[in-house]
Amino acid sequence: MKISVIGTGYVGLIQAVGLAELGFEVVGVDIDSSKVKLLNKGECPLYEEGLESLLKKHVNKNLTFTTSYEPIKDSDVIFVCVGTPQDKDGNADLRYLISAIKKIKETIDKDKYKVVVIKSTVPVGTNRKVKELLKGYNVDVVSNPEFLREGLAVKDFFEPDRIVLGFENLENKKPIEIMEKVYEYFKSKGVPLIITDWETSELIKYASNAFLATKISFINELAKLADKVGADIKVISKAMGLDPRIGDKFLNAGIGYGGSCFPKDVNALIYQFIDNNVEPLLIKATKEVNERQIIWFFNKIKSYYKNLNGKTFAILGLAFKPNTDDLRESRAIKLIDMLLKEGAIVKGFDYVDKARENTRNLYKLKLWRDYGYNIFILDDLYETVKDVDGIIIATEYNFNKEDWEKISKLVKEKVIFDGRNVLEPEKVKKLGFKYFGVGRR
Ligand SMILES: NC(=O)C1=CN([C@@H]2O[C@H](COP(=O)(O)OP(=O)(O)OC[C@H]3O[C@@H](n4cnc5c(N)ncnc54)[C@H](O)[C@@H]3O)[C@@H](O)[C@H]2O)C=CC1
Ligand SMILES: O=C(O)[C@H]1O[C@H](OP(=O)(O)OP(=O)(O)OC[C@H]2O[C@@H](n3ccc(=O)[nH]c3=O)[C@H](O)[C@@H]2O)[C@H](O)[C@@H](O)[C@@H]1O
Numbered sequence: 008m009k010i011s012v013i014g015t016g017y018v019g020l021i022q023a024v025g026l027a028e029l030g031f032e033v034v035g036v037d038i039d040s041s042k043v044k045l046l047n048k049g050e051c052p053l054y055e056e057g058l059e060s061l062l063k064k065h066v067n068k069n070l071t072f073t074t075s076y077e078p079i080k081d082s083d084v085i086f087v088c089v090g091t092p093q094d095k096d097g098n099a100d101l102r103y104l105i106s107a108i109k110k111i112k113e114t115i116d117k118d119k120y121k122v123v124v125i126k127s128t129v130p131v132g133t134n135r136k137v138k139e140l141l142k143g144y145n146v147d148v149v150s151n152p153e154f155l156r157e158g159l160a161v162k163d164f165f166e167p168d169r170i171v172l173g174f175e176n177l178e179n180k181k182p183i184e185i186m187e188k189v190y191e192y193f194k195s196k197g198v199p200l201i202i203t204d205w206e207t208s209e210l211i212k213y214a215s216n217a218f219l220a221t222k223i224s225f226i227n228e229l230a231k232l233a234d235k236v237g238a239d240i241k242v243i244s245k246a247m248g249l250d251p252r253i254g255d256k257f258l259n260a261g262i263g264y265g266g267s268c269f270p271k272d273v274n275a276l277i278y279q280f281i282d283n284n285v286e287p288l289l290i291k292a293t294k295e296v297n298e299r300q301i302i303w304f305f306n307k308i309k310s311y312y313k314n315l316n317g318k319t320f321a322i323l324g325l326a327f328k329p330n331t332d333d334l335r336e337s338r339a340i341k342l343i344d345m346l347l348k349e350g351a352i353v354k355g356f357d358y359v360d361k362a363r364e365n366t367r368n369l370y371k372l373k374l375w376r377d378y379g380y381n382i383f384i385l386d387d388l389y390e391t392v393k394d395v396d397g398i399i400i401a402t403e404y405n406f407n408k409e410d411w412e413k414i415s416k417l418v419k420e421k422v423i424f425d426g427r428n429v430l431e432p433e434k435v436k437k438l439g440f441k442y443f444g445v446g447r448r
Contacts, residue, residue, distance in 0.1 A: 173208025230446025324402020
């Protein structure tokens with residue numbers, strides 16, 4: 008079976024490389040020629056553990072990349088994995104998706120049967136729209152949302168919790184059989200395949216992301232109360248999580264969720280509620296709690312120092328989560344912006360080389376113009392903490408493993424604001440640090 012993947016970003020690239028590993032002949036198509044060039048050399052334009060070695064294993068064998076849509080003519084299945092960012096109203100911006108569908112329409116043979124699979128996260132009704140755009144073509148359109156997590160994407164590809172497939176008509180067995188063939192490996196491993204209609208499939212994706220975001224906002228709101236009354240949110244989360252009905256995942260309090268998906272998907276879901284005259288009470292609160300969480304934390308820092316002007320901070324963790332280079336909606340970047348606005352000097356560090364490189368590039372473009380050269384991204388954690396007035400942990404890496412005794416001798420003032428509750432407070436307090444977490448005594 009020949010497969011093409013349109014859009015080779017985080018989702019499309021994993022899909023292309025993963026399917027190649029499973030033995031399919033795969034072509035990745037992207038409009039970004041610099042990306043395609045790198046990929047054909049076996050170099051990953053993004054950081055994801057384990058991805059580059061798999062790419063190298065298959066590239067120019069059963070996996071190729073191109074900017075041309077021509078190869079999709081021979082594909083049996085076309086996965087569409089282009090970005091669906093947020094538009095100015097908060098809904099998903101479908102311009103990349105529509106443009107990809109139009110290109111597919113211009114390229115493929117009207118009569119040659121194909122399955123077009125929408126993997127991008129799209130609002131309810133989009134698969135129907137895509138089918139409409141391809142009217143008169145011998146195609147079936149399938150909704151197949153993606154659930155991978157950045158930083159764990161390769162693992163998530165090979166060990167998904169479920170595969171969701173939405174069809175126009177469940178009586179039409181042809182596309183169902185083809186998709187079952189594509190995902191045969193997973194079926195044989197016992198991964199549940201949810202076969203449903205378009206609308207249900209589209210909503211499963213938003214419901215899953217919004218539910219996880221709500222779990223985070225719930226624990227974050229509770230952490231503020233814990234902070235006030237002297238309770239420990241970590242213990243609360245642990246005890247709650249022991250109840251299997253609640254579960255122990257996504258109950259880590261901190262400075263809120265970021266990334267390319269939760270913020271935009273929560274917004275797009277709110278938009279879909281409003282568009283359909285249903286009130287999104289809970290989901291709106293999820294968003295609001297998240298937006299306020301970082302301000303609450305920043306105010307903690309501000310009230311400690313009174314005046315941030317001229318103070319120097321080490322920001323540990325730059326990307327929106329560990330083990331990725333993705334800065335989209337990163338809370339660390341939000342914090343840096345707030346600090347710079349107040350006249351502080353920022354030294355930043357992330358373990359992922361590409362996350363540091365992306366941050367340097369971001370500030371070259373974005374802020375140096377506005378805030379001067381008050382931001383320095385360093386390649387070494389110990390250099391980063393040297394002579395600072397405070398350490399701020401912004402990403403949930405296990406910073407415990409660092410040499411805190413050494414760090415205590417390098418800093419100017421021994422203060423830690425742990426925005427992800429990753430440190431053991433007693434350990435650092437013994438070294439003379441003042442410790443401020445999120446909802447921890
Ligand atoms: N990043 C993630 O962890 C996850 C993302 N998703 C969803 O998957 C979709 C893709 O997300 P990412 O991979 O993060 O986006 P991305 O921005 O990393 O990649 C999108 C790629 O599509 C390419 N592209 C845009 N228009 C094109 C066109 N007309 N033809 C060919 N290529 C085109 C871009 O050049 C880019 O390389 C989004 O809808 C997102 O919500 C779903 C689950 C996880
Ligand atoms: O649709 C998507 O794009 C993806 O969005 C999330 O994946 P991702 O954004 O890669 O990362 P997560 O691990 O979910 O973390 C998101 C944010 O929540 C924060 N978070 C996570 C867990 C937690 O307990 N507390 C918390 O604040 C993280 O710091 C991070 O900023 C979902 O977990 C994936 O299932 C989904 O496919």
